[in-house]
């Protein structure tokens with residue numbers, strides 16, 4: 001019997017075992033899932049279950065994989081705390097207890113210093129520019145290199161667009177107003193605030209509201225109006241600052257356990273990867289569509305005061321950001337390499353953005 005006939009004649013895992021037993025020169029077949037088997041995967045996330053944009057974005061990745069594979073892969077999504085805690089997502093997928101993890105890369109900076117460059121960099125790339133760097137500027141290859149030692153394959157799987165600067169109960173008129181402020185702000189933004197004299201804290205989303213309410217936090221950033229309204233942050237802080245200098249276009253990730261991925265046939269691998277690409281686009285579209293509506297509700301219904309950070313504060317934060325990023329880039333060889341790539345890309349792409357999009361947006365608002 002020819003091998004091809006043999007495969008088509010027997011469905012499921014039994015066929016795989018039989019092939020591996022009779023064909024010693026084809027060892028890769030012994031670990032490949034056949035086209036007819038159903039693969040059940042778990043996705044753990046750092047977001048509250050079904051949380052607008054982020055949690056639903058994770059759900060969307062799962063739904064797309066289920067649909068595009070015609071049910072050959074079934075993904076079950078777990079919110080933060082359901083299977084594991086928000087900050088245990090990385091280790092859980094790394095050891096293979098779940099096959100997928102939806103999160104933000106900067107949450108893992110304690111394990112991989114370079115991970116901060118794959119979320120969002122203060123005064124760095126916008127969402128469009130970030131996607132360009134990842135897909136067309138070598139960024140994703142570097143990200144894969146960073147996660148490889150942990151048996152993980154990273155993927156961009158969502159973007160919030162430019163975030164808001166955060167919620168405060170006092171006005172920020174100068175840098176000194178940030179001194180001693182206990183603020184929830186993760187990633188590089190947090191490092192910048194630390195250098196500016198604040199006390200940055202990294203907390204999962206679900207813990208922000210009670211921490212502000214109890215006074216454990218003085219201020220927080222989260223995402224933008226769409227998400228911040230859903231958390232009710234307006235109930236515990238009155239000033240809402242723009243712009244989100246610290247997260248100009250935050251990429252969300254969906255990491256895949258490499259061993260589980262390698263067991264899939266090529267078409268399913270492509271489906272998994274491309275489902276994440278679709279989800280990456282959809283999340284950005286959703287945020288762009290919903291943020292202004294939510295902002296209007298915050299201002300008109302909940303009487304939130306929208307404030308702009310003064311230019312002087314932003315100029316100083318930008319200067320500190322450059323110092324912090326340079327220090328971060330020296331943490332290890334990979335960080336140096338990743339930042340060199342992103343820095344070069346920013347310098348190039350910013351010139352084009354200024355000539356094209358920035359010039360147009362200026363014209364539109366004349």
Ligand code: CA
Nearest residue numbers: 221222223247
């Ligand atoms: Ca944020």
